[in-house]
Amino acid sequence: MKSATPPDRHMPKRIPSAHTFEMRFTSSPRGARLARRLVSHRLHEWGHPYDGALNETVTLIAAELAANAVRHGHVPGRDFHLRLVATPDGVRLEVSDTRSERLPEARPPQDPADDESGRGLLLVEALAERWGVEPRSPGKCVWADVRPSPATPR
Numbered sequence: 001m002k003s004a005t006p007p008d009r010h011m012p013k014r015i016p017s018a019h020t021f022e023m024r025f026t027s028s029p030r031g032a033r034l035a036r037r038l039v040s041h042r043l044h045e046w047g048h049p050y051d052g053a054l055n056e057t058v059t060l061i062a063a064e065l066a067a068n069a070v071r072h073g074h075v076p077g078r079d080f081h082l083r084l085v086a087t088p089d090g091v092r093l094e095v096s097d098t099r100s101e102r103l104p105e106a107r108p109p110q111d112p113a114d115d116e117s118g119r120g121l122l123l124v125e126a127l128a129e130r131w132g133v134e135p136r137s138p139g140k141c142v143w144a145d146v147r148p149s150p151a152t153p154r
Contacts, residue, residue: 019086073097090147
């Protein structure tokens with residue numbers, strides 16, 4: 001007889017939804033590009049057109065979080081996981097990788113002329129209603145909640 005596995009208290013809370021998309025991607029620039037494209041395509045299928053504000057915002061956030069997972073969360077031989085969920089208030093995007101010692105934080109660039117990177121999470125912070133990082137086993141999950149703007153139909 002199998003025993004029940006106790007729930008993992010470090011996993012992000014799952015939001016029930018009729019619209020959910022999740023997939024693993026290779027931890028490479030190509031995987032990050034594919035993740036971004038599939039997020040945009042899925043949102044379009046869910047009624048948020050490619051040129052709509054919600055689609056463009058979530059796609060940009062997906063690009064930043066996927067690029068961060070590849071650049072800062074890469075562990076050789078491990079993929080990153082993306083989950084997109086339509087919620088009653090908008091959309092939740094989650095990107096998980098297997099590196100737990102490198103936690104993201106938004107920080108202003110030291111010298112904009114010298115910084116070639118470091119602005120991605122500033123964009124996420126500016127565009128998302130809320131965002132955060134949660135530990136998972138193994139690694140971490142970076143999530144962002146995006147609501148449609150009042151002028152944008154859902």
